[in-house]
Amino acid sequence: MLMNIILIGINHRTAPVEIREKLSINCEDNDRPLVEIMSVPQIRESLFLSTCNRVEVLAGVSDIHSAVENLKSVIFSLGNLSSKELEKCLYIYHSDDAVRHLFRVASSIDSMVMGEPQILGQVKDAYRRCVEHNSSGVILNKLLHHAFRVAKRVRTETGISSNAVSVSFTAVKLAKKILGDLRGKTILLVGAGEMSELAAKHLMSSGVSKIIVANRTYGQAVKLADDFHGTPINFDLLEEKLKEVDIVISSTGAPGYIIGKEIIASALRRRNNRLMFLIDIAVPRDIDPEVNTIDNVYLYNIDNLQEIVDENISIRMREAEKAETIIDEEVLKFSGWFKTLEAVPTIVSLREKVDEITESELQKSASWMRNLGEEEKENIKILISSVTNKMLHDPITGLKEESQNDGAAPYIAAIRRLFRLDDD
Amino acid sequence: MDVLLFKIALCAYFVSTLGYITSLLFKRVFVARVSTWILVLAFIIHGFSFLFRCMETGHSPFINLYDSLSFFAWTITGTYLAFQVKTKTRVLGAFVSPLAFLLMVVASVQLGGEVSISSILQGRLVIVHVILSVSGEALFTLACCASVMYLIQENFIKNKKGGGYSRLLPSLRDLDRINHICLLWGFPMLTMGIIAGSIWARTAWGSHWQWDPKQIWTMFAWIFYALLLHQRLAIGWKGKKVALFSIVAFLILLFSFVGANTFFITSHRFM
Numbered sequence: 001m002l003m004n005i006i007l008i009g010i011n012h013r014t015a016p017v018e019i020r021e022k023l024s025i026n027c028e029d030n031d032r033p034l035v036e037i038m039s040v041p042q043i044r045e046s047l048f049l050s051t052c053n054r055v056e057v058l059a060g061v062s063d064i065h066s067a068v069e070n071l072k073s074v075i076f077s078l079g080n081l082s083s084k085e086l087e088k089c090l091y092i093y094h095s096d097d098a099v100r101h102l103f104r105v106a107s108s109i110d111s112m113v114m115g116e117p118q119i120l121g122q123v124k125d126a127y128r129r130c131v132e133h134n135s136s137g138v139i140l141n142k143l144l145h146h147a148f149r150v151a152k153r154v155r156t157e158t159g160i161s162s163n164a165v166s167v168s169f170t171a172v173k174l175a176k177k178i179l180g181d182l183r184g185k186t187i188l189l190v191g192a193g194e195m196s197e198l199a200a201k202h203l204m205s206s207g208v209s210k211i212i213v214a215n216r217t218y219g220q221a222v223k224l225a226d227d228f229h230g231t232p233i234n235f236d237l238l239e240e241k242l243k244e245v246d247i248v249i250s251s252t253g254a255p256g257y258i259i260g261k262e263i264i265a266s267a268l269r270r271r272n273n274r275l276m277f278l279i280d281i282a283v284p285r286d287i288d289p290e291v292n293t294i295d296n297v298y299l300y301n302i303d304n305l306q307e308i309v310d311e312n313i314s315i316r317m318r319e320a321e322k323a324e325t326i327i328d329e330e331v332l333k334f335s336g337w338f339k340t341l342e343a344v345p346t347i348v349s350l351r352e353k354v355d356e357i358t359e360s361e362l363q364k365s366a367s368w369m370r371n372l373g374e375e376e377k378e379n380i381k382i383l384i385s386s387v388t389n390k391m392l393h394d395p396i397t398g399l400k401e402e403s404q405n406d407g408a409a410p411y412i413a414a415i416r417r418l419f420r421l422d423d424d
Numbered sequence: 425m426d427v428l429l430f431k432i433a434l435c436a437y438f439v440s441t442l443g444y445i446t447s448l449l450f451k452r453v454f455v456a457r458v459s460t461w462i463l464v465l466a467f468i469i470h471g472f473s474f475l476f477r478c479m480e481t482g483h484s485p486f487i488n489l490y491d492s493l494s495f496f497a498w499t500i501t502g503t504y505l506a507f508q509v510k511t512k513t514r515v516l517g518a519f520v521s522p523l524a525f526l527l528m529v530v531a532s533v534q535l536g537g538e539v540s541i542s543s544i545l546q547g548r549l550v551i552v553h554v555i556l557s558v559s560g561e562a563l564f565t566l567a568c569c570a571s572v573m574y575l576i577q578e579n580f581i582k583n584k585k586g587g588g589y590s591r592l593l594p595s596l597r598d599l600d601r602i603n604h605i606c607l608l609w610g611f612p613m614l615t616m617g618i619i620a621g622s623i624w625a626r627t628a629w630g631s632h633w634q635w636d637p638k639q640i641w642t643m644f645a646w647i648f649y650a651l652l653l654h655q656r657l658a659i660g661w662k663g664k665k666v667a668l669f670s671i672v673a674f675l676i677l678l679f680s681f682v683g684a685n686t687f688f689i690t691s692h693r694f695m
Contacts, residue, residue: 178581258490272660275597296663302604304584 003044003139004064005338007098008071008090009056012112015089016101023079031133036074038135045137047144049126051119058102060139064094068290099143100335103327106147107242108152108161114316120151132359139341143334150330153228155327158319163312168304169200170312171279172206176352178277178298183207188245190259191252192213192237195302196281199249207378210417212245216252242267246274257288262292279305282310293321336404341398346412349421350396352386426480429473430494434532436466437497437525440675444518448592456514460505463521476499484551490531493552497527499562507566513594516602519569553617560614561677562617564649567606571667574599578664589660590632600662603670611653614646641680648673 002242010020017145034048037057045060057075061067072090075407076083093101104110108119130136135145155161164170179185183206184333189200192215195292200211215221221232233241240246252258259278268276273296280287292299362369362381369377395415402408416422440625441460446452474495478484496634504520573593580590588631593599622632655661663668 111448174581176579177590178596180597198668273662276665277602297667299582300471307584 002061003060004094004144005058005098005139006061006064006068006092006094007056007058007101008068008075008092009049009054010058010086010091011110014091019079019085019089020052020055022081023075024050024052024069031129033074033078034129034133034135035079037071038133040067040070040074042070045140046135047126047130047140049123049403051122052305054105054110057168058098058140058143060137062392068092071252078340080186086139096331096335100327100331101222102143102326103150104328106151107323109154109292109320109327110149110307111163111325114320115165117161120148123147125149142337145210146330146334148174149164150327153326153330154323158322160316160319160323163315165312165316167195167281167302167309167311168202170305171199171300172202174298174308175203176206176302178275179246181207184209184249185246186210186212186244187247187249188214188238188241189224190227190248190250190286191207191216192220193251193281196249196251196279197224197227199279199281200365203247209246211226212241214241223234239263239267243270246276248276248278248287250279250286252286254282254286255284257286258293261288261294262289264297265294273412308370339403339406339408340400341403343403343408343412346415346421347396347399350415350419353419353421354392358384358388416419426473426476430478430532431501432468433470433473434528435527436462436469437501437521437528440466441521441525442515442520448515448518453514454461456517459521460508460616463517463524464505465499466524467505470494470498470501484554490533492558493527494531495554496558496562496617497531499559500524500565504561505561507605508673511594513598513602515573515592516566516577519572520566523565523569528674546595549620549627553620553624555568555617556613556620557617559683560610560612560617561567562605563606563610564670564674564677565601565642566619567603567670568608570599570602570606571670571674574603575664575671577668596663600666604656605664607653607656607670614649615659617648629682638680641676644676645680647686648676655670657686 010022010023012047017215033050034046037043037046037059042061042063042378045061047058048059049056055075057071059067059071072083072086073321075090079086089117097358106120106123108114108116123144127136130140130144160347175182175185182203187200187203188208189206189211203369211225211228211230213221213225213230213232214235215224216235218234221234224230224233238259245267248259250259251304251344264276264278268274276297278287278291278297280299283302285301287299287301289299289301291297342347362384370382372380398409399411399415402411440459440462443455445457447455452630469631470607504516507516531559574596577593577596577599579585580593581596616683624673625634626632652661652666652673655669656666
């Protein structure tokens with residue numbers, strides 16, 4: 001009669017990418033899985049979530065055991081996987097644990113990079129699809145909205161998403177701390193490489209407008225500059241161009257320093273001492289560390305950036321503990337609400353029965369009531385409903401309280417039996 | 425009435441100060457936002473208190489020492505709030521607010537007492553001199569606050585220290601710009617204030633210059649600021665050097681304002 005909440009799925013921790021990708025490819029058309037899941041008879045409400053790092057099904061079911069078995073076969077068939085392969089990776093949660101897992105996922109605690117912002121949007125999309133297909137009901141609606149609130153709480157009350165945890169993001173944050181608004185600034189990209197290009201990309205999306213690319217091979221410079229809509233320059237023009245540049249990102253394979261103290265000092269003079277930020281990603285280093293001693297110049301090498309990242313990651317870990325506490329509180333709150341549901345049908349039936357009795361008795365008295373005035377008839381009706389409400393008030397409140405304490409079952413059974421609520 | 429408004433403004437400055445300190449300690453931006461609004465309230469009420477004072481006493485409200493301190497507090501608050509609108513450097517408020525509060529506390533010493541203005545202080549020129557000089561000094565105070573913050577932030581970034589406070593401080597470039605704007609506007613104001621003062625001095629004491637300690641020290645500070653501004657504009661000084669210089673120049677100015685009166689005998693004393 002009463003629903004149970006279950007959550008089954010796989011994520012980046014339990015399943016290797018080969019298995020995850022099989023499942024997510026077939027789930028590209030995100031409608032089909034939901035339809036298949038809803039066809040399982042024990043499932044009353046369901047939500048299907050599929051991202052590159054997880055595939056999960058959240059459902060309100062009438063019978064946990066059969067529902068789980070059926071769901072498993074749906075998933076196996078969706079992913080074209082053998083049950084043996086998938087069994088190893090599947091996790092199954094129910095009741096409070098399912099709720100807790102959902103809250104953790106929505107708050108990005110379960111993500112590969114804790115604090116990442118995309119997952120909440122992905123969960124919201126999954127919920128929207130679920131609403132479109134009418135696969136959610138009272139319980140999932142309440143649960144999902146609660147999950148969004150929890151995600152918001154975690155985001156605002158803890159610091160899990162406030163610091164950069166990648167080298168390129170750290171570089172961008174530093175640039176902003178030094179140069180302020182990045183719009184209108186110029187970057188010089190020396191050499192090439194994944195990290196430096198990523199940093200350049202992030203800087204561009206923060207408003208940097210001009211990018212100059214230098215490379216020992218002019219052809220390479222042209223290719224890279226093309227990607228960024230920038231200007232390629234010949235390597236020997238580097239010194240000359242430095243005066244126009246606010247941020248330098250260097251990652252060449254050169255064995256020694258290619259940018260020395262004198263070059264920077266002279267560039268600084270020629271640009272009227274405007275601040276400069278240099279990022280040296282190369283190993284061995286491209287930029288002479290002495291450059292950092294120049295006033296108004298700030299040099300960070302790959303180790304410096306990584307230290308900041310490491311520090312931020314450990315901050316996130318500490319903040320994650322706060323987040324878990326918040327999540328525990330919220331699981332308790334949801335659980336409290338969920339338990340009162342147990343009593344709701346009985347309370348409704350009780351009220352309905354009392355209303356029926358009231359109606360039928362009023363009808364029986366219709367004849368002698370005809371002689372009364374409108375006002376008196378009204379007063380009688382009010383009197384009756386007042387009496388019945390007061391009489392029902394204590395048992396109904398008591399039922400709700402017992403639900404909160406997990407002790408409602410015997411009382412529900414007793415009331416149903418004594419009031420003969422199941423006799424129709 | 426003006427005394428009442430003054431006291432309310434004083435309380436508002438105090439609450440605002442507490443708010444800023446709390447927001448720094450607990451890293452909650454919301455508290456800082458509330459504090460800024462309270463500061464706006466303080467500014468408005470304080471402004472009205474000047475109006476009422478002027479109306480009730482019949483003469484301009486910033487002539488004697490305490491009044492001018494009160495006016496000083498009002499000016500730096502106003503200047504900071506103007507900056508806040510443009511550049512959102514809320515952290516500056518954490519420096520300005522306690523400063524304004526302290527100035528008000530000192531200024532409150534004279535509350536309720538009889539206001540005596542030296543008979544010498546007549547004429548509009550005095551008012552012009554005070555307003556311009558105090559405004560100029562207020563801007564330099566702000567420049568000094570920004571410079572202190574610059575040095576703190578610069579230290580974090582140069583020496584690669586993390587620090588949660590680094591996140592709260594504005595960017596180096598923004599702080600440098602505040603310093604620049606304050607110097608650019610403060611210098612002409614102070615200059616004109618000194619000129620107005622010396623013109624008036626002629627009418628009061630017969631000569632433009634009295635070799636008064638306060639005047640001398642103010643001149644020192646003025647020379648420093650002139651040098652600083654020149655280096656900024658002509659040679660393109662920026663950043664750390666400017667910040668250090670601004671602080672030194674301000675300390676000289678501070679001495680001329682506070683110390684000169686205390687340590688030397690000066691005819692520029694109007695209590």
